[in-house]
Amino acid sequence: MALDHITLASFRNHAATRLDGARQLNLLVGENGAGKTNVLEALSLFAPGRGLRRASLTEVAGQSGQGGFGASALLDTGDGGEPVKLGTGMSPERSGRRIVQVNGAETSAISLGEWLAMGWLTPAMDRLFADTATARRRFVDRMAVAIEPGHARHASRYEAALRERNRLLSDEMEPDPAWLDSLEAQMASHGSALAQGRARLLGSLTTRLEELPDAPFARPALAYLPSGSIEEEVMLSQWRSERGRDRAAQRTLSGPHRDELGVTMAGKDMPASECSTGEQKAMLVAITLAHAELAARGRPGVLLLDEVAAHLDPIRREALFDRLRDSGTQVWLTGTEPAPFEAILGEAAVWRVADGVAEPV
Numbered sequence: 190m191a192l193d194h195i196t197l198a199s200f201r202n203h204a205a206t207r208l209d210g211a212r213q214l215n216l217l218v219g220e221n222g223a224g225k226t227n228v229l230e231a232l233s234l235f236a237p238g239r240g241l242r243r244a245s246l247t248e249v250a251g252q253s254g255q256g257g258f259g260a261s262a263l264l265d266t267g268d269g270g271e272p273v274k275l276g277t278g279m280s281p282e283r284s285g286r287r288i289v290q291v292n293g294a295e296t297s298a299i300s301l302g303e304w305l306a307m308g309w310l311t312p313a314m315d316r317l318f319a320d321t322a323t324a325r326r327r328f329v330d331r332m333a334v335a336i337e338p339g340h341a342r343h344a345s346r347y348e349a350a351l352r353e354r355n356r357l358l359s360d361e362m363e364p365d366p367a368w369l370d371s372l373e374a375q376m377a378s379h380g381s382a383l384a385q386g387r388a389r390l391l392g393s394l395t396t397r398l399e400e401l402p403d404a405p406f407a408r409p410a411l412a413y414l415p416s417g418s419i420e421e422e423v424m425l426s427q428w429r430s431e432r433g434r435d436r437a438a439q440r441t442l443s444g445p446h447r448d449e450l451g452v453t454m455a456g457k458d459m460p461a462s463e464c465s466t467g468e469q470k471a472m473l474v475a476i477t478l479a480h481a482e483l484a485a486r487g488r489p490g491v492l493l494l495d496e497v498a499a500h501l502d503p504i505r506r507e508a509l510f511d512r513l514r515d516s517g518t519q520v521w522l523t524g525t526e527p528a529p530f531e532a533i534l535g536e537a538a539v540w541r542v543a544d545g546v547a548e549p550v
C-alpha cells in the first residue's frame with residue numbers, strides 16, 4: 190500500500206525506527222512529545238519541498254547521527270511492478286545538503302512529485318484563514334505542486350527574480366534598465382505560469398468541493414484573488430510602467446507574491462476567518478480531502494493528518510473515516526489515544542510511539 194517498510198535514522202527523536210506492515214489507514218498513537226509528528230514529517234520529505242514543518246535539515250537531524258539523518262520507504266506504485274525505493278537524508282560530509290534517491294540513484298527533491306502525491310494537515314494550520322496571506326499562498330502552492338510538480342520550479346524562479354529586482358530597487362545606485370528588463374521578463378514568464386497554476390488548482394478544487402455534500406463538513410467557497418493580471422504580457426508591461434513607484438517603495442508592489450486566497454463558508458457567506466474554530470477545522474479538512482482526491486489520480490496518494498480526529502465531533506469524525514476509506518489514498522493519522530479512532534481500529538495498522546520508538550500494536 191503506497192508507502193511501507195519505512196525507516197528513520199537519527200531523525201529528530203527517532204534513533205532507528207522501522208515501520209512495516211502499513212495499510213491504507215495507519216495510526217500512530219502516543220503521548221505528547223512521543224515522536225508521532227516526527228514520523229509524519231519524515232514521510233512528508235518524500236515529497237518536494239521542506240516537509241510539513243518547513244524545518245531546516247540541521248533541525249531535523251537527531252543527536253544520534255553525527256549531524257545527519259536518513260529516511261527511506263518502499264513505494265508501491267499500484268501498477269503491479271516492483272516497489273520503488275525512496276530515500277532522503279542529509280550528511281554533513283556531503284556538504285549538509287538534502288540528498289534524495291529513487292532506487293539508489295540520486296535525483297532532485299522536485300522529481301519526487303512524479304512518484305507520489307503528498308498532502309497534509311497539521312494543527313499548525315488551524316489558524317490558516319486568519320494567518321498571513323503568505324501562509325495561504327504557500328498552502329495553495331503546496332497543493333498545486335502535488336498536482337503539477339513543475340509549479341515548484343515556477344515558484345522558485347519567480348521568487349529568485351523578484352528578490353533580485355527588489356535588491357536593485359533598494360540599491361543606492363540607479364538600477365540598470367537592461368538588467369531590470371531581463372528580470373521582469375523572467376518574472377513575467379514564471380509569474381504568469383505560477384498564477385495560472387494557482388487559478389487551475391482553485392478551479393478544480395472548487396468543482397470537486399461542489400460535487401460533495403455540504404454536511405457534515407462545512408463547505409468552503411474558494412476564490413483566487415490575484416494581485417493583477419495573470420497574463421505574461423500584461424504583467425510585463427505593468428512592472429515596466431511601475432518602476433518609478435516600485436523604486437520609491439524600494440520593492441515590487443504588485444505580482445503573484447501579493448496574490449490572496451479568499452475563503453468563505455458557503456451557505457453562510459461568512460469569511461472563513463470569522464467562523465468558529467471547529468468550522469474552520471472542518472473547512473480545512475474538506476479542502477485537504479478534496480485536494481487529496483484530485484492529486485491521487487494516476488499516482489499513489491499519501492495523506493498525513495496530524496491530530497485531526499480529536500478536534501472533530503463524533504459525527505464529523507465518522508464522516509471523515511468514511512471519506513478516507515473511499516479516497517483510495519493512503520492515510521497516516523496521529524492521536525494521543527486510540528479512543529477517537531475506534532471505528533477504524535480493526536482495519537488500520539496501528540503503532541504505539543513512545544520516546545522515539547514505534548511498536549506495532
Ligand SMILES: Nc1ncnc2c1ncn2[C@@H]1O[C@H](COP(=O)(O)OP(=O)(O)OP(=O)(O)O)[C@@H](O)[C@H]1O
Pocket residue numbers: 200201202203219220221222223224225226227228247248249250251252523525
Ligand atoms: N532534532 C531533534 N533531535 C532529537 N529530538 C528532537 C529533535 N527535534 C525534536 N525532538 C524531540 O521530538 C519530540 C517531539 O516529537 P513530536 O513532535 O513528533 O511529538 P508528538 O508525538 O507528535 O507529540 P504531540 O502529541 O505533542 O504533538 C520532542 O520530545 C522533541 O524534543
